[in-house]
Amino acid sequence: EEGGFPGFLQYQDPEILHQIFEDIIYRDIIVRYGIREILPFRELCRYIYSNLTREASYQSLEKSIGVKNDMTIRSWIGYLQDSFLISECFRFDYSLRRQHAYHKKMYGIDTGLRNTVSFRFSGDTGxxxxxxxxxxxxxxxxxxxxxxxxxxxxxxxxxxxxxxxxxxxxxxxxxxxxxxxxxxxxxxxxxxxxxxxxxxxxxxxxxxxxxxxxxxxxxxxxxxxxxxxxxxxxxx
Incomplete structure (x- = not known):
């Protein structure tokens, strides 16, 4: 559950993980890509990290955070992947078209980071x-x-x-x-x-x-x- 960031493992200070997350979100994504809808973007990040390994579609993510344009969601998820915060896992199909149409699953880069920045629930072990x-x-x-x-x-x-x-x-x-x-x-x-x-x-x-x-x-x-x-x- 603690993840693998050396600074956090050494000092056990959750603020270290918070700062890593904020640096990536703000400097590497918001500033770099000129995102104006900062609050919805942060809500998307928190929502994804609270629901790692679960099926999701761009439309369901759109509804969850109240953004009315799934192309915006697609762009934001692309930014998160380019910054190595998340990775999409596709449902297998021999057809690439169907593969991309199916629901995806999201995975993060670090379990400790997930536990620090997301909503946690009982039964998270699995x-x-x-x-x-x-x-x-x-x-x-x-x-x-x-x-x-x-x-x-x-x-x-x-x-x-x-x-x-x-x-x-x-x-x-x-x-x-x-x-x-x-x-x-x-x-x-x-x-x-x-x-x-x-x-x-x-x-x-x-x-x-x-x-x-x-x-x-x-x-x-x-x-x-x-x-x-x-x-x-x-x-x-």
């Missing part, structure tokens, strides 16, 4: 975990999409245009969520013809074979700290 998985894979140079078709899979991971794994991110696989998580993953694996399916959790380590397909359940920390084939070493 969202923060999914956000952390996103950041780890993106930082290693992969292309990520999300999948939805009679079930949902958090991430389809591509390397050089070829799918290499399908991933569900959940803090704990339980009797209550196992059917949902597994069925969504299986659907994605079948649709994408991918034989590598992974459920990343906080602590669990096991494997299961369902409908002839092998699903690996792995703790996320183990994937990060070892040379696991699930995540390649960075090219950077």
């Amino acid at each position: 969202m923060l975990f999914e956000q952390a998985v996103w950041m780890e894979y993106k930082s290693r140079g992969y292309d990520l999409f999300w999948f939805k078709a009679e079930g949902e899979c958090d991430f389809l991971v591509f390397d050089s245009g070829k799918i290499i794994t399908c991933i569900q991110a959940c803090t704990e696989l339980t009797l209550e969520n196992q059917e949902r998580e597994v069925s969504g993953l299986l659907k994605a694996m079948k649709e994408m013809r991918c034989d590598d399916g992974v459920i990343l959790t906080l602590r669990q380590y096991q494997e299961m074979v369902i409908e002839g397909m092998r699903i690996k359940i792995r703790p996320f920390w183990n994937v990060i700290l070892t040379d696991s084939p699930l995540i390649k070493k960075s090219k950077w």
